[in-house]
Amino acid sequence: MVDIIDQKWSELDASNTGAAPDGVQGGYAPSTIAPILRGTRGALKRFYNRINAAYTTTGSVTAAVLTFSQGPVSYAKGERFAFWANATNTDAMTLNINALGAKSILRGDGTALVAGDIGSGQFTELVYDGTAFRIVNGAGAKYTGNVTAATFTGNGVALTNLNASNLSSGIVPNTVISGSYDGMDTLTANRIRLLSTTDASETSTAHGFQVGADNSANVIIDNNEILFRNNGVLAAVNVVGSSVAMSTASVTAGGNTVWHAGNDGAGTGLDADLVDGYEAARLFRDNASFSTTGNLTISNSGPVIDMIDTTSGQYSSRLYTNSNNFYIQQSPDNGATWATMMQFEMDTNNAYANGQQIWTNGNVTAAVINGKLGYTPVTPARTVTAGNGLTGGGALSANQVITLGTPANITNSTTNSVSTSSHTHALGFIAAEVSTTTSAATTSFPLGHLVYVRLNGSNVARNGSSTIYLMNTDTRRYTNNSGSSDGTLSGTYRARGDDDGSYGLFQRTA
Template identity: 35%
Template sequence: MDLIATTWSEQDNNNTASPPSGITGNMSPSSLAPTIRAMMGATKRFYNQINPLVTSTGTGAAYVLTYVQNPTAYSKGIRYSWFAHADNTGAATVNIGSIGAKQLLSVHGLPLTAGQIKADDFVEMIYTGTSFQLIAEQKHSPLFMHSATIQASGNNSPTLSLSANSTIRAQASSGLSGGLNISLRNANNAIVKSLIVPETGNMSFGGDIIWTSGNMGANSAMNADLLDGQHGSFYSDLTNSTGTLPNARLSGNYSFGGLTLTGDLSANTVTASAPDQPTYAFVRNGIKTGQITADGSSTYFRRFNSTTGAAEGYIRITGNGVNDVQYNGNTMWHAGNDGSGSGLDAGLLEGQNAAYFRNLANSTGTLPNARISGAYDGITNLSMTGTLGITSAAPTINFIDTTAGSWNTRLIVDANNWYLQKQADGSTAWTTFAQFEMDTTNAYLNGSQILTSANHGHINFGTTQATARTALGLGEYAYLNRSAFYTAGAIGTYAFARRSGSTDPDFGDTIAGSSLQPTNGNASVSGTLSGTWRCLGYVQAGSSTSGAVTLWIRIS
C-alpha cells in the first residue's frame, strides 16, 4: 500500500476502506496495528522517493534505482530524487527495481546528451506517464525556448563568460553607460583584444576604430588599402589618368619617350622615294624601329626589328569599312565585324572555351521534350515532382539489385494484367511470382489464386458447427483442453503454502518459492516451491504456524 493508492483520499472522511487500506468505525483492534504499519511504510517509502537517499547503479547511461521496497508500478506525477553514481554517456534510462527501464528526458522533453548528468549529482525527476523527465536544470547545452536575459544587480555590469578547461577565454558585458564590450583573453586570463560597441560614437577593436558606411568619407582619417578597388600606385601612374591636361599646366621644355596627339603635329617630314608617300619614322639608338606611311589608298603602321632594323609586321588601313583593317594582310576582328556570318573562329566565347559549352553540367534552362529520345542508362538518381508515365505495348519497370547474389525484380503491365517477376543474379530468365488481373480482379501468387470472400465461398465458415467443419475440412470437432497447459507449481497456478523464515509479506507482495512450503489445513508442510510467488492473502507477523499460511499464485 502506497500513498498513490486510489483507496487513500485527500478527504479524511473518505478513508473508510477496509483495513489496512483504510480505517472503519467498527474495525477490530487486531486490524489497527497492520493499518498503522501500512501507513508508516507508505509514508516512509514516499519520503525515500522524494529525497535523495539512494545512489543509482547500472552501466553507461542505464541507471538503476533500488529501494528497500520498490514500487510495483510507475504512476504519473510521482517524483523521485537520487544521487548519480556515474556520468551519463548519452541518452539515458532509469529502471526502478525491476519494473522496467523508462527513458530519462531533459526538462524540455528531449533525450539527454553525454555529460548532462555528472557522478555524485543530485538528480530530481518526475514520471510523466510514459517516461521520466528532469526537474532540475541541465549541466550543459541549455535550451532557451524564447529568450534569455542576464540581469546584474546594483552597479554591476551583466557579463557572459565563455571558458575552456576552467579558464575564461572570452567575455561579453554591458556597462552602466550601455553598449557592448567583448574581450578575448589568453590562457593567463589577460585581455588580448577587445571589441567595443558604444551606444554612440565609433566601434573599435583593440583600440582601433572600425570603419562603416556611417563613419567613412572625408575627414574620417580612414587609411584605406584600396580606393575603388585600386592601390595608390594605380593613381600615381599617369597612364591611368583620365580627362585632358589643361594647357596652363604645361610650360617649358619636355623630353618625351612617347607622345600621342588628337590634333595636328608640326614636325619634320621624312619623305620616301615616292613624293606621294609621306612617312614618319621612329628611330631608337640610330636604328629605325617603326614608321607610319600613307600612300594614295592605305595607311601603314609597320614595326622594324630593334636590332637589325629589318621590316616586320604591319597594320594596314584601307578605308572606313568594317573589314578595312588588316594585320599582315589578314582581316582584323573587332566589335564592328564579328558575330553571325563573320567567319570568326574564336578560341573563347565570353571567356569560356568550346569544352565548357559542350559540358551539359554548365547548361541552363529546361531541356525541351523534343530533345529527349531513345534509351538512357547513365542516370544515377531521378527525382520527379509530377507523374511518371510509361507508354508502350507492355510497359516495364526493372529493379536491378547490383549486390552480388541478390535477385532482381520487374513490374510489367500487359493485356490487362500486372506481373511481378523475379530474376536470379546472373540469369537472363524472368519468372512470374505474382499476377493481378485488372479485368477480373483476381490475383495469383506463384500460380495459385489468392482466395477471398468474393471469389471463394469456403472463406465463409458458415453459421453452424456442421457448415464450419465442412468449410474448414475437419472430420471431428476441434477443442482445446486447458488442463494440458497447467501442472502443479507451474506459472499461473495457485497453492496454499506456509511462509518459512522471518519475512512477513502483505497482500500483493512477492516472495521466492524457496521461502514457501506447501501445506494443508493443519499447517503441516512438505517440501518447498520454486520460482517467484505473489501473496493473495495475509501472513501474520512473526507466526510460524497457521498464521503464516495463505493463498499464493506463481508469477515467474
C-alpha cells in the first residue's frame, strides 16, 4: 500500500475505490480484506512515525541521516518529518532519508542555517518545500516587523536603541544598560547581576552596589566583597571572597550570640560536643560500626537499604519496599544493577522466588497442580474392579493385577459366553470353512476342500494345478477331462498325489 501522501488516498470517503490494496472497491473475497487492513495499518504507522519524533538521526554535524523501518518512496512537497537530532549544526547541514538523497536544511524563511539552529538531543521538525527541507521549529528563528512577547533572551546579539518609548515594561535579561538613571523608585527582578571588577575596602567609593552614603552606615557589594561599613570603619560582619570576617564587636542573630573562633572555648556555654544533646559516639556515622537499642525507620515513597560487598567479584544485596511489594535483590556490580531474588506481595500475601510464585496449602489449586503435571491425578480412593471373565483388582492405593480367567475347551456344543471368572467360545467355522453340502451338483467349495478326481484327461505333477469338472456320465465322480464335463468347480485346485494315473487327490487352494 502506498503512503498517505500519495494521490491514491482521497479526503472523500467515496473516492477511495482504487484497486486493492490502495482502495476498497467492494465485493472482495474474504482473503483480500486482510492485505488491505494490514496495508492501512502500515501506512498509518509510517505516517505517525514520520510526523512524530519516533526516530533519532545519525550522521555528522553537516550531513544528518534519518532511517525509517520503511522510508518514503520519494520526497514530496509539503510532507513533514520529525525526529530527535543527534548533533548540533555548526554551519550548513543536509538530511538524507532512507538513501533518497541528501537535501539541504534551511531556516523557515528559506535562508541558510546558522550555528545552533539544530541542537543535539532536541526535537526537530522539517517540511519539504520541493527542493530542500525547512525548519518548522527552528532554535534560532528570524523575525521582521513588530514582535511582542513576555520575555526576550539573546545570545551574541545586542538589543540596541532601547528607550522609554520602545521599552515600557517587561524583562530584559543579560543586557548592559549604561549611564545614570533617575526616577526608578522600584526595581523588581528575580536577579540583578553587577559586573564590577573593582575591589572594595573600608574607604573605597563608586561601588557596583551601595546602600547608604559614604560618610554614614552603608552596605556595599563589589568584585569580591560584601562589606558593612560605618563612616569608613568596617562593621562587625564582612564577607571577603570566600571568607566571613567578624570584628571584636558582638554579633547576634535573633537576639542570640553568633559563635565563632574568637568567642568560643571554656566558660562560654557553647555545647560544641553535643548535637541535639547527644554525644557524637551515639550518632550514626558512615565510617564506624553503629549499634542501637531503638528502631530504625526509613520513610519515603520507596525506602531502600543497600548492603554493598566491596570484595572483588562478590554479590551485594538490597532490601527494597515499593507499591505494596517487599523485595530482596542482588547485584553483581556493586549496586549498578539489581535483580530481584525474592518478592513478597503484602496486599495479596503471595510470594515469589526468582519470578516464580511460591505455592502453599493456602493458595495452591488443583488446576495449578494438573497444569504442572500435564494430567489430572487419580485419587487413591478410586478402585479397579475385575469384570466378567476377569479376576483381581482393588483400590489404587496399591498396584493391582487383572487376570484373564482360563477358558474351557471348545466343543460343537459350546457357545460364546462369559462367567464371573472365565469365558467360552462357539465353534464358528462350520458354515464358512467346512462344506456341509448334500447336493451332487455343487461346484463351489471352501478353501482346503479335497476332491477325488478321475484322471482321464491327463496326469498332473505333485502340487500342479488343474481344472476340475463334474463327471457327465454319473453323479459320483469328478474329472479333469473337459470333454466329460457337466460343470466346472470354481477356484484353483492342486494335485496332492494319485494312484498310478487313474485317480488323484486335489485340494482347493484359491
